[in-house]
Amino acid sequence: MRVSVVLFTSDLRVHDHPPLRAALAGADAVVPLFVRDRAVTAAGFDPPNRAAFLADCLADLDAALRERGGRLVVRGGDLVEEVCRVAAEADAAEVHLSAAHSRFAVRREERLRTALEADGRRLTVHDAVTVAVPPGEVTPASSDHFAVFTPYHRRWAKAPLRAAAAAPRRVPVPDRVRGERLPRRADIDGLSPALPPGGEREARRRVTAYWRSGLDDYERTHDDLAGDATSRLSAHLHFGTLSPVELVHRARRRGGPGADAFVRQLAWRDFHRQVLAARPAAAHADYRTRHDHWRPERAARADIEAWREGRTGYPVVDAAMRQLRHEGWMHNRARLLTASFLTKTLYVDWRVGAAHFLHWLVDGDISNNQLNWQWTAGTGTDSRPNRVLNPVAQGRRYDPDGAYVRRWVPELADVDGRRVHEPWKLPGPERAALDYPDPVVGLSEGLARFRRARGRPH
Known part of the structure; x- marks a missing residue:
């Protein structure tokens, strides 16, 4: 046999x-x-x-x-x-x-x-x-990989995609090979309280539900923090309970702006893999150095801990960091703004944040995590390495009614509307009644420090 x-x-x-x-x-x-x-x-x-x-x-x-x-x-x-x-x-x-x-x-x-x-x-x-398109399958004429997403995406979108295969009907297995007992979730300590279930059945159920209720609106709603309108399929892609090839085929058949935007996110995933395949050191070293002299961890320890615990005094940052611990997941927009806050407002090494994310994220993936952190820190593939995401402006734009903040920061549950993003501006008695910290740093102070460090004028 x-x-x-x-x-x-x-x-x-x-x-x-x-x-x-x-x-x-x-x-x-x-x-x-x-x-x-x-x-x-x-x-x-x-x-x-x-x-x-x-x-x-x-x-x-x-x-x-x-x-x-x-x-x-x-x-x-x-x-x-x-x-x-x-x-x-x-x-x-x-x-x-x-x-x-x-x-x-x-x-x-x-x-x-x-x-x-x-x-x-x-x-x-x-x-x-x-992956949908393997690293090395599409390359520019002058390099072994694309360093900018947009031209990569143009080529990626035209690359041939193999057909998705059906599940087999029978899988005969010889009796003579034995294995160990399967691991069980119940035996593992230290989990996020709202960690989602894994497995292919759950993955396919999620896809079916999202195709019915979320995909068509994805382009319009994917940055809405409170709306939570993303697919939440990232963990299933990381563990391979879903096929990226099958998802691309299904989304393209569906068509429309939402499906196109969804497929673009899958292209970002492949983009990061082809970067890391060509430059594996980027998992721990700057892809493009800016000659940063990050604040020593010892000197920045209090700020780092405040960031990890969701006690920075900036509500949308704190909401995102608390969501991370509770669910083992974080909205993509929130990942960008929390990473920007750590690396540019607090001027802390991106590797500190990347390690924290890898500990908690159920979709923790070396290529996506490390290269997204580098993109935000300005040491990766971003063509605007000195951009800084203002957490107040980001909160107002992507959580305009403060619903996301109030969901994850109960100390601010009774603060209304746009005021929730700047609680330090509340009238004295209202501010004094809140069990919520003052900002760990002023935004103008953090920006000035970052610009000095990167050698830019104020």
């Missing part, structure tokens, strides 16, 4: 899964395998929120495979060692894997290929599973 192994990583689904389809086409049985890689844990890539969401995804994937006559095999340890061990136990000639593009994933794939070939086995890597 011919057997192949399908190694699941960030592609925890059965719909539109080319490695699974290819393995089933070339073998009589397959071993669907997920390895809880101890190197991921050692690197701090699986904080509680993502570990819990992953547990949901694995349980759902196992259930989907069992409905098709199979099951998921889970192992723990060194990924390369465990894959080789399972391949030997199953007498599998081939291992199928979805391509990944981070430096960590590429190196791990190289180690796996070498180890399998030493055992006389073959590794087959399938691209365009975790």
Whole structure:
């Protein structure tokens, strides 16, 4: 009996899964395998929120495979060692894997290929599973990657897109390969109280609901903080419970300004991956240095803690930071303005903020997180590196009635309308009655400090 192994990583689904389809086409049985890689844990890539969401995804994937006559095999340890061990136990000639593009994933794939070939086995890597358009597929004439989104998007939109594959009806799995007990959300401490459920069934339910009630208005409503009108599919894209290829196809068939704007966000996701694939050091080093001399963390410690806890005195910033802790998620507009506040108003190193986001975000993704932080800090691909987002102006524009602030900052629940964005301007008795801090820094003071640091005149 011919057997192949399908190694699941960030592609925890059965719909539109080319490695699974290819393995089933070339073998009589397959071993669907997920390895809880101890190197991921050692690197701090699986904080509680993502570990819990992953547990949901694995349980759902196992259930989907069992409905098709199979099951998921889970192992723990060194990924390369465990894959080789399972391949030997199953007498599998081939291992199928979805391509990944981070430096960590590429190196791990190289180690796996070498180890399998030493055992006389073959590794087959399938691209365009975790992205719509793989890194390197569209490039400018003079470089190995696009450094500006708009020209990238023009080329990306014209790139050929493979057809989305249906879920298999049967997944036969040999009995002789055993795995560990699946991890459970209930066993993980330190979670955000409102962390959403994971898994492909939940992902597809969300897509169906959003297509009915939100997609057509996406272009008009996606920046509305209180309206919460974004798709909230980012965690499912990160864990691969949804196929980006399938989403692009479905949105293009739907058509309209909302669908176009939604697809553009998927293009941003691929854009960041092609940047990081070409410049992997950008995960921790400036993509374009501005020769910043960030405030020392020790000197800025009180400001950093106020930012982390949502006690900066700027209501929309504080609302966003509290949402992050409560849900393990934050609205995209809020991500931009909180990052701008930390890096430019407080002049704190973007890596401090990026690390905090990676700890709490269930969709915490190295390429999107690090490069969005760099874009906002002015060290990345933004063509206006010195732009500063004013939290008061941003609040008034994207939360004009103060509903988002009052939802997450209950100390300001009784402050009405636009006044909620500048509580320090309330009349004395009203201000004194609030259990809410004064701003950690004046906006003009923060702006002047930033401009001095970047060498610009006032």
